[in-house]
Amino acid sequence: MNNKHVAVIGGGIAGMEAASVLARQGLKVTLIEKQANTGGKLNDWDHLFPDFSSPDELVNSLANKTKDSGVNTVCNTEISRIERNGKRFELRANQDVRFFADAVLVASGFNVFDATIKEEYGYGLFGNVITSVDFEKRMKKHGQLHTIQGTAPKRVAIIHCVGSRDAKVGNTYCSKVCCITGIKQAIEISEMLPDCEVFCFYMDLRLYGSKFDSLYLQAQKRHKIQFIRGRLSEAAERADKSIQIKAEDTLQGRPLRMTVDMVILLVGMEPGVSTSQLIQKNQMTVDENGFLKSANMHCARNQSTQEGIFMTGTAICPMAVNETLENARSAATEIIHFFENRRP
Amino acid sequence: MNDLSFLKPASRQIDFDNFDDRLLLYVLKYEPSFFTCISCGGCTATCSAGNLTNFNVRKIGLWLRRGETEKLSEEIQKCMFCGKCTLVCPRDINIRNVILLIKKRIAMLKNENTTA
Numbered sequence: 473m474n475n476k477h478v479a480v481i482g483g484g485i486a487g488m489e490a491a492s493v494l495a496r497q498g499l500k501v502t503l504i505e506k507q508a509n510t511g512g513k514l515n516d517w518d519h520l521f522p523d524f525s526s527p528d529e530l531v532n533s534l535a536n537k538t539k540d541s542g543v544n545t546v547c548n549t550e551i552s553r554i555e556r557n558g559k560r561f562e563l564r565a566n567q568d569v570r571f572f573a574d575a576v577l578v579a580s581g582f583n584v585f586d587a588t589i590k591e592e593y594g595y596g597l598f599g600n601v602i603t604s605v606d607f608e609k610r611m612k613k614h615g616q617l618h619t620i621q622g623t624a625p626k627r628v629a630i631i632h633c634v635g636s637r638d639a640k641v642g643n644t645y646c647s648k649v650c651c652i653t654g655i656k657q658a659i660e661i662s663e664m665l666p667d668c669e670v671f672c673f674y675m676d677l678r679l680y681g682s683k684f685d686s687l688y689l690q691a692q693k694r695h696k697i698q699f700i701r702g703r704l705s706e707a708a709e710r711a712d713k714s715i716q717i718k719a720e721d722t723l724q725g726r727p728l729r730m731t732v733d734m735v736i737l738l739v740g741m742e743p744g745v746s747t748s749q750l751i752q753k754n755q756m757t758v759d760e761n762g763f764l765k766s767a768n769m770h771c772a773r774n775q776s777t778q779e780g781i782f783m784t785g786t787a788i789c790p791m792a793v794n795e796t797l798e799n800a801r802s803a804a805t806e807i808i809h810f811f812e813n814r815r816p
Numbered sequence: 817m818n819d820l821s822f823l824k825p826a827s828r829q830i831d832f833d834n835f836d837d838r839l840l841l842y843v844l845k846y847e848p849s850f851f852t853c854i855s856c857g858g859c860t861a862t863c864s865a866g867n868l869t870n871f872n873v874r875k876i877g878l879w880l881r882r883g884e885t886e887k888l889s890e891e892i893q894k895c896m897f898c899g900k901c902t903l904v905c906p907r908d909i910n911i912r913n914v915i916l917l918i919k920k921r922i923a924m925l926k927n928e929n930t931t932a
């Protein structure tokens with residue numbers, strides 16, 4: 473097995489974790505990342521739910537693990553094709569660079585929903601409508617939240633399910649992590665600006681993680697975050713740049729209007745942009761949501777529909793960090809079994 | 817005149833044992849998407865009629881699914897058939913058509929009732 477070569481496409485946390493596990497088992501591993509650095513989306517996040525830990529620390533420790541285990545990391549290289557050649561695979565990058573491998577692990581991650589598509593919410597049109605991704609980036613860069621007028625917001629509305637569970641944009645699935653991201657961000661706003669009122673507008677609160685409901689409780693108890701069950705129908709900018717939003721308070725059964733200083737849209741997770749390229753020239757397929765399809769949903773989650781190509785992390789479906797890392801270790805195990813069971 | 821109390825006796829409880837499905841089955845036949853409603857309230861929030869009167873289009877659907885038909889015939893008169901509700905629905909339900917179908921079916925039932 474030791475002379476076998478695995479190519480890992482995507483140096484987010486999924487690719488990094490799987491690569492280091494495989495390398496520690498003695499396999500030759502190349503980790504290929506299109507950006508200048510590994511770490512993926514976590515490089516943009518300021519703090520992680522549910523424990524407010526540092527994504528940078530996590531990424532650094534994963535980078536050290538990949539380095540120490542002997543993974544060959546190649547950055548600034550985007551893979552556009554995986555071609556099967558007998559029992560081996562040939563990977564092509566844009567700049568005429570090629571890689572050869574006995575097994576491939578696709579860890580190409582997810583794409584953030586483009587909120588300008590939901591025009592009625594005014595993202596890109598109204599300066600005080602931002603996304604959860606903008607929130608993380610701003611907090612990481614400036615450590616504070618301002619309206620475009622430069623004032624501290626006194627009232628913020630956080631909108632759930634933007635680009636998820638919405639037939640109008642073609643995504644009917646739930647992105648899983650945005651409910652808890654909204655609660656985390658609501659708590660952060662309230663800690664930073666104790667006088668600021670924060671409202672979450674939700675259709676269902678999906679707090680599936682073992683520690684997620686206690687964060688919800690904390691948001692209500694300690695931070696007085698208010699939860700309103702109703703889907704935002706539209707947002708409009710007023711002369712003073714504040715935003716007027718409309719929803720139904722479905723528990724009251726009456727339409728509701730509210731003026732807020734800022735709106736935060738909890739954008740969902742979509743299939744990665746390179747997914748459609750990567751499934752060409754091989755037998756990989758996508759599922760009904762456009763994410764990479766597993767050979768078996770239960771017992772071969774990390775196997776693609778092409779023998780020898782595996783996948784991990786949010787290239788399969790929306791996942792939080794801990795699930796992504798567990799999934800990466802499971803992918804590594806499946807690859808090791810694949811080589812063990814294969815006749816030379 | 818618009819009283820549909822003949823469809824169901826008045827009660828505080830939602831009575832699934834005496835479920836009047838004559839309107840519901842008709843609507844579902846011609847607009848099956850209607851059953852996928854998740855009561856998000858997007859339609860009510862944007863509804864032209866609902867912002868002027870106490871009309872609540874989401875509740876119309878809910879009453880229909882619960883077989884609570886007695887209030888419907890009067891309520892749906894408030895709809896202006898502008899179609900805004902249909903534009904925002906995350907389940908892509910043709911809500912305007914649901915209201916139309918309810919209207920149609922009530923007229924049919926009334927007819928049966930008077931000719932019977």
Ligand SMILES: Cc1cc2nc3c(=O)[nH]c(=O)nc-3n(C[C@H](O)[C@H](O)[C@H](O)COP(=O)(O)OP(=O)(O)OC[C@H]3O[C@@H](n4cnc5c(N)ncnc54)[C@H](O)[C@@H]3O)c2cc1C
Pocket residue numbers: 481482483484485486487504505506507510511512513514517519520521522549550551552579580581582583584604605608649653739740741744746784785786787791792793794796
């Ligand atoms: C707004 C938001 C906030 C979040 N906050 C949290 C949180 O607080 N806690 C938590 O647990 N989870 C959080 N998540 C989820 C978390 O971001 C994911 O679990 C994590 O990023 C998944 O890692 P990944 O490696 O699967 O994908 P990614 O992070 O998307 O990494 C994929 C990598 O692959 C690279 N790549 C893609 N295609 C190619 C190609 N063709 N060739 C080469 N490289 C390629 C990309 O450049 C990227 O570096 C959040 C998600 C969102 C949307």
Ligand code: SF4
Pocket residue numbers: 632633634636637645646647648649650651652676677678738740
């Ligand atoms: S996690 Fe919550 S906000 Fe995100 S899509 Fe699911 S229900 Fe909507």
Ligand code: SF4
Pocket residue numbers: 852853854855856857858859860874877901904905906907908909911
């Ligand atoms: S917008 Fe659609 S899903 Fe939401 S309550 Fe109205 S009919 Fe139901």
Ligand code: SF4
Pocket residue numbers: 859862863864865866873894895896897898899900901902911912915
């Ligand atoms: S069609 Fe009727 S129910 Fe729909 S938004 Fe217009 S008035 Fe309201």
